[in-house]
Amino acid sequence: MFKALVALTTPLLPEDYLSLVDPLWSTTELRGRVVGIRRETDRATTLVIRPGRAWTGHRAGQYVRIGVDIAGVRHWRTYSLSGPEGDGDITITVQALPDGLVSRHLVDATPVGSIVRLEQASGDFVLPSPVPSKLLMLTAGSGITPVMSMLRTLGAHPDVVVLHSAPTADDVIFADELRARPGTTVRHTSADGRLDLADLDTLCPDWRDREAYACGPAGLLDAAEQHWGDARPRLHLERFTPPTRSTGGEGGTVTFGDREVEVDGGASLLEAGEDAGVLLPSGCRMGICFSCILPLRDGQVRDLRTGEIRGEPGDMVQTCITGATGTARLDLRPAEETR
Numbered sequence: 001m002f003k004a005l006v007a008l009t010t011p012l013l014p015e016d017y018l019s020l021v022d023p024l025w026s027t028t029e030l031r032g033r034v035v036g037i038r039r040e041t042d043r044a045t046t047l048v049i050r051p052g053r054a055w056t057g058h059r060a061g062q063y064v065r066i067g068v069d070i071a072g073v074r075h076w077r078t079y080s081l082s083g084p085e086g087d088g089d090i091t092i093t094v095q096a097l098p099d100g101l102v103s104r105h106l107v108d109a110t111p112v113g114s115i116v117r118l119e120q121a122s123g124d125f126v127l128p129s130p131v132p133s134k135l136l137m138l139t140a141g142s143g144i145t146p147v148m149s150m151l152r153t154l155g156a157h158p159d160v161v162v163l164h165s166a167p168t169a170d171d172v173i174f175a176d177e178l179r180a181r182p183g184t185t186v187r188h189t190s191a192d193g194r195l196d197l198a199d200l201d202t203l204c205p206d207w208r209d210r211e212a213y214a215c216g217p218a219g220l221l222d223a224a225e226q227h228w229g230d231a232r233p234r235l236h237l238e239r240f241t242p243p244t245r246s247t248g249g250e251g252g253t254v255t256f257g258d259r260e261v262e263v264d265g266g267a268s269l270l271e272a273g274e275d276a277g278v279l280l281p282s283g284c285r286m287g288i289c290f291s292c293i294l295p296l297r298d299g300q301v302r303d304l305r306t307g308e309i310r311g312e313p314g315d316m317v318q319t320c321i322t323g324a325t326g327t328a329r330l331d332l333r334p335a336e337e338t339r
């Protein structure tokens, strides 16, 4: 039947006609329509998105990659799903960065009715099954979003301690919901200072016995990793920004396909390639989604997180967390695979 339709509608595909009627209908890419907008704070907005039928759902705490077209160029970014598991529509809650390209577009220039590209939900920052009897949520800023998905899914779970920080009362996303939850402490860092993890002994004396979920700025998460020490297996982290980069890289000359690009010591291959106008695949831009991988043809590269130099011909290189060290050549993916 589909083949017959293709024959009838060539050179256009049936999909081209169907997507005129229903923009969410596509066999080749998953799309979503913005069906609602909720302002959360001056800088943060929740977008309610109705995904196409191919959407397979999400677990609380997972994220989705969203593609938006800005000035004719498609940009992909990652956003945690803030709604509970099982809802038909999905929500993301975006906090606009002052110079953020996609976050400002989503917060300020994406009206109801807009179509976005989606990928299926992924990520392992999720609650185990069965849900542990005692939980601790440690969040700051927009790091509350995946945890809010968990809280909304858990409903009236009896023993969840939530410690959330935001600069001022006006910056607290989901403020009313948090205030209504027993066991929640919200700290306003501009008045009270940043949370010192030594205070955990007072705020949540049995923190070592709880399954802990933390999401927020890199400083908080790095400090939590250190603080948990032997209890580290009970701490689950979700990072929105990459861990600190190692310093001291020498840089080098990297050839992407047939384009030669000079890469500075501290720059990632992805950043340097894009700055030079090479169309490169990317997603989270911080080493978690693996959508930026390109095959190394020859040479060596440097892991920006550890400083380790590595590379054998044929190795797959995550360009967003890899820098140059001397010369290297990378193959580009076929054009139809890049986005």
Ligand SMILES: Cc1cc2nc3c(=O)[nH]c(=O)nc-3n(C[C@H](O)[C@H](O)[C@H](O)COP(=O)(O)OP(=O)(O)OC[C@H]3O[C@@H](n4cnc5c(N)ncnc54)[C@H](O)[C@@H]3O)c2cc1C
Binding pocket: 063, 077, 078, 079, 080, 081, 092, 093, 094, 095, 096, 097, 099, 100, 101, 102, 103, 104, 142, 145, 146, 238, 239, 240, 241, 284, 286, 288
């Ligand atoms: C797993 C995951 C889940 C995420 N969930 C959310 C979410 O629920 N809500 C949300 O608002 N954001 C979330 N993010 C961050 C989001 O993907 C984007 O990084 C963020 O919106 C900035 O994109 P941009 O295009 O506006 O900024 P860009 O134009 O890419 O960057 C502008 C400047 O901001 C810096 N920057 C980029 N990202 C961040 C960041 N996260 N924090 C501080 N500085 C940054 C860049 O280095 C650059 O200097 C998540 C990221 C990941 C990896």
Ligand code: FES
Binding pocket: 281, 282, 283, 284, 285, 286, 287, 288, 289, 290, 291, 292, 293, 318, 319, 320, 321
């Ligand atoms: S862009 Fe996600 S791992 Fe590189």
